Amino acid sequence: MTTAPAKLYGKNLSEYDDLDVDQLLSQLSPEEISILAKEVDPDDNLLPPSERCSYECNKEATGPLNRKKLIEHINKQALETPDLPELKPYVAGTIRGKKWIAPETNGKTEHEDKIAIDIDDEYGDALDGASQEEIIDLAAILGFHSMMNQDQYHASLLNKGQPVGLGWDGVTKATQPKVYPPEPPNQTDPEDSIKRVRDDDPKLLDLNWNNIKNISDEKFENLFIALVENTHLETLSLVNVGLTDRLAGKLAEALEKNCTLRVCK
CATH class of the missing domain: 3.80.10.10 (Ribonuclease Inhibitor)
Known part of the structure; x- marks a missing residue:
């Protein structure tokens, strides 16, 4: 499969390789060079932004930059400039644009969805007959720390019985933080x-x-x-x-x- 060569003004791009760009620029007038500079981005990071920008300000400089006066002038112009009138006047109770409608959920929420896990019969029977303490220990072994509170996790690490009232019903209950006395000041001279x-x-x-x-x-x-x-x-x-x-x-x-x-x- 062959593709046609790229062309510019009816000529192949290879025909422009031998052209002398400096000679062509020397034939342009200052006005034409100014117009060309506005249309061409030099793409040179070494040039200051003021020389790469196509916008030209013909006003004479009024003096060095005074940041405070500049901010005061901008604020004054913002306060004195009237707001643009709306194309359509505001009418109370009128809906503009497209109204958002919540999608139908069929009476189910994301929290009600259940995840089906395929477990062998042997493991299923073991989990069905496991006590709360054994399930908590299993969660600690598997790294399900977010399913346990701090007392349950440390009890599993230390191989101790679970505290009374802190089974699976107490997973989301926060434990009372322990208060430690402040360290005495260092008396070293x-x-x-x-x-x-x-x-x-x-x-x-x-x-x-x-x-x-x-x-x-x-x-x-x-x-x-x-x-x-x-x-x-x-x-x-x-x-x-x-x-x-x-x-x-x-x-x-x-x-x-x-x-x-x-x-x-």
Whole structure:
């Protein structure tokens, strides 16, 4: 099957390959070049949008851009410009356009549809005679976590009996959240701990600065400098202390030189 070659103005496209585009453009007047520029998209991402847009504004510039005055002018024009009149006047009770009609459901809803599952007779008999506790355990094994509440799920994991009143009838019932007392404030003294790390105290094996607020960058830097020469500290905890990326970099440098620290969190 052969296809006819593409043509432009009655000529094959191959005949335009040898044409000198610059020579053709030199024969056009400035007005013709302006018209041609409006019709042709240069498709060059390096050109600014103002040079690719065919719209030309002949007004002279009034000065530099003033964003506040521009927004005020737009708001003023929007308030002063009258709304376009409607082609058809509004009449109360008149329905315009096509009215939406709900499809017929034949008295059934999606929730009433049942899914038929083909189960062997052996498994069907086992499920028919299973108790609620056994079915809940089976749901936990199969990963049907959404069918169980939290108490049922953990009871299945721990191989414990189901709580009273929390069978399948209690699947959708929320459990009361457990209230845990707040953690006591951290009483560690940063200045004293830095001194003990610097002095290489053999009794200081675990240093916990967790949740201490407003530790200055200078104290962090002093701790990391002292950490380089320390040979006894094994655990360092810095959770929720506001450690910045710059200080984390200094900590990484200290960890490269320290040979005793085993845990840093």
